[in-house]
Amino acid sequence: MDNKPEKLKNVKKVLVLRTDHIGEVLLSTVVVDAIKKHYPQAHITFATSSLAKSIVEAKKGIDEIIVFDTLGNRNLWPSLFGWYTQIAFKGYDLAILLNSNKFLHLVVFLAGIKTRIGFNRKWPFLLTHKISDVRAEGSKHEADYNLELLETIGIKESGFKPELKVSDLEKNNIRGLLSERSVDLKKKIIVVQPGSSFVQKRWPKEHFVELIKILLDHYDVNVVLSGSSEEFELCDDITKQLDKKVYNFAGKLNLKQLKSLLSIADLLIANDSGPMHISAALGRQIIAIFGRGTKGTGPNRWGPLSDKSIVFHKPFECSDCYNEKCPYDFKCLKAILPQEIFEAVVINKLLN
Structure with a gap:
């Protein structure tokens, strides 16, 4: 670890940057809690993606949010000046860069932020404090990797978990929306998230169909399918294979x-995905399904940070988990059977 100074003094304005997917951004918010613990009067600005902005808005301790859209965009030169105008001459004492991106490194350097901490990759010479990026090894949780970065400025913390709050108004609004779709609010609600950002994370559609059939045969509950607009067809295919009513x-x-829906759900069944992390941050019950066996891709690094979660993961000795065309036909995911998950629901009394 480069440069191990004493704890920084007189930190009044902090810029935290994490600009990628929902789960990654949410797991980065633990840094906000650590900063507030050590600098309770500090003004914290969080730069994030437009995709994750509404999640950051629900995080206590953040004073200002700005949008830097780096996700899926390799040519960010046209965006650089706009970012610069948002952070230059704002008096930031500290910038914490939680996803390595040369354009983010460059803009905080150009903005003249005195202390700039991040991981030792992608133009790290623009940082004042850095550590080796060993996150791909997956030896600890992503949230702890984020907290470890603060050790470069003399802050050593662990054990923080993301936390989100939902207002009563938001809960009532989503209940109203469910009622409009004839969801019986007197019954318990199971939210099922069959999609994920990568095909390597997706439990087979047929397994979801079978699991929902078993659950509806044994419990008088609502099953609500959630997902993005790109996942509507996947969810629609599932509903068409079911005899009983489910809600897409x-x-x-x-x-x-979606955050409001998860806050009132009695159980979420999901692949490794953003909604899984949201539900964990809300303190709700979760069954999380993981595939992939490559180091740094499994639940040891990306699992839900919640005592109310049950994780299913059956990794095999594979080494190509970033390939969308799995040479082993996703046997790690297919090995997790619907009956196993149903038994976990029963044994742990998740719907009692």
Whole structure:
């Protein structure tokens, strides 16, 4: 670890940057809690993606949010000046860069932020404090890797978990929306998230169909399918294979509404995905399904940070988990059987 100074003094304004997917951004918010613990009067600005903005808005301790859209965009030169105008001459004492991106490194350097901490890759010479990026090894949780970065400025913390709050108004609004779709609010609600950002994370559609059939045969509950608009067809295919009524809300909810739905759900069954992390941060019950066996891709690094979660993961000795065309036909995911998950619901009394 380069440069191990004493704890920084007189930190009044902090810029935290994490500009990628929902789960990654949410797991980065633990840094906000650590900064507030050590600098309770500090003004914290969080730069994030437009995709994750509404999640950051629900995080206590953040004073200002700005949008830097780096996700899926390799040519960010046209965006650089706009970012610069948002952070230059604002008096930031500290910038914390939680996803390595040369354009983010460059803009905080050009903005003249005195202390700039991040991981030792992608133009790290623009940083004042840095550590080796060993996150791909997956020896600890992503949230702890984020906290470890603060050791470069004399802050050593661990054990923080993301926390989100949902107001009573937001809960009532989502209940109203469910009622409009004839969801019986007197019954318990199971939210099922069959999609994920990568095909390597997706439990087979047929397994979801079988699991939902078993659950509806044994419990008088509502099953609500959630997902993005791109996942509507996947959810629609699932509903068409079921005899009993389920509700397809894929593409029908914005992220704020999804957060509200998860806050009132009795159980979420999901692949490794953003909604899984949101539900964990809300303190709700979760069954999380993980594939992939490559180091740094499994639940040891990316699992839900919640005591109310049950994780299913059956990794094999594979080494190509970043390939969308799995040479082993996703046997790690297929090995997790619907009956196993149903038994976990029963044994742990998740719907009692």
